[in-house]
Every structure is written in C-alpha cells, then in structure tokens.
Amino acid sequence: MKQVINLELNGERYEVAVAPHATLLEVMRRELGLVGAKKGCDTGGCGCCTVLVDDRAVYSCMTYAMTLEGKKITTIEGLARDGKLDPLQQAFIEAGAVQCGYCTCGMIMAAKAFLLNSRSPTEAQIRQAIAGNLCRCTGYRKIVEAIGLAAR
Numbered sequence: 556m557k558q559v560i561n562l563e564l565n566g567e568r569y570e571v572a573v574a575p576h577a578t579l580l581e582v583m584r585r586e587l588g589l590v591g592a593k594k595g596c597d598t599g600g601c602g603c604c605t606v607l608v609d610d611r612a613v614y615s616c617m618t619y620a621m622t623l624e625g626k627k628i629t630t631i632e633g634l635a636r637d638g639k640l641d642p643l644q645q646a647f648i649e650a651g652a653v654q655c656g657y658c659t660c661g662m663i664m665a666a667k668a669f670l671l672n673s674r675s676p677t678e679a680q681i682r683q684a685i686a687g688n689l690c691r692c693t694g695y696r697k698i699v700e701a702i703g704l705a706a707r
C-alpha cells in the first residue's frame with residue numbers, strides 16, 4: 556500500500572505517495588519529472604542514477620524513497636545556480652567530456668560529492684572517486700580532466 560511521504564529535492568519540498576518498494580530513481584523519474592538521473596542497470600552496477608543524499612553520492616536505483624524523509628537530496632537538476640552552471644557542468648563541456656551523455660549526470664554527481672571534501676585531488680584520487688560510474692562511450696581521460704579542471 557502506498558504511503559504519503561515528504562521529500563526535499565533541490566531545496567523544494569514534495570509530498571508524494573510511494574509504495575514501500577519504490578526506489579528514489581523510480582519516484583524521481585515517474586512521479587516528479589526529474590529525469591536527469593538515468594536508469595542504466597537498475598542493480599547498483601553502473602552509477603548512471605547517482606544523486607546526493609546529505610551530500611553523499613548514492614545510487615538512487617538502490618535506495619528506497621521511504622528511507623529519505625528528512626534528508627537533503629540533490630540531483631543534477633539542482634546544481635545550476637541563478638542560471639549559471641555548476642563548475643563541474645561547465646568543466647565537462649569545456650573538456651569535451653560528454654559524448655552520448657547517458658553516464659554524465661551520474662558522473663557529475665559522483666564528482667560533486669567527491670569535490671565537496673577534496674580540494675586538490677590527484678588523478679588517481681579522481682579515478683577512484685568515479686570507480687563506481689561506468690562510461691560505455693569512451694575512455695575516461697576527458698572525464699578525469701574535467702573533474703580536475705573543476706577542482707582547480
């Protein structure tokens with residue numbers, strides 16, 4: 556049976572009826588119209604669905620919506636401020652790190668969580684930070700470059 560819960564996403568409050576087994580990814584995409592987080596594998600293996608919960612990167616396909624009342628959820632839709640892209644979004648454009656774009660939102664959110672706590676990361680640290688995010692289009696060189704650019 557569905558239950559009404561309150562979620563805080565990108566600074567907005569949403570009242571939404573969810574089934575006990577509904578994941579955050581399903582609720583965002585189906586109920587709230589937030590489609591930045593992608594459904595890649597739906598089994599915790601690709602990172603396309605990554606969002607921030609209380610500033611930590613989580614796989615939204617593996618997180619029950621019901622567990623998130625009182626938490627601060629940030630999605631790719633919440634990164635830009637006052638019409639200005641987040642430095643990570645801008646860096647991905649400048650470095651040419653977006654190809655088909657399917658992995659990009661999850662990649663940026665994983666990088667966002669990482670850079671909140673790491674100001675001058677090494678390349679190895681950046682690669683480790685996105686180890687849970689797969690890009691099927693390319694190597695990771697430009698993605699790593701973009702994250703380094705945003706850190707600087």
Ligand code: FES
Nearest residue numbers: 595596597602616
């Ligand atoms: S869709 Fe969530 S990890 Fe792949």
Ligand code: FES
Nearest residue numbers: 655658690691692
């Ligand atoms: S840009 Fe296509 S999967 Fe990463």
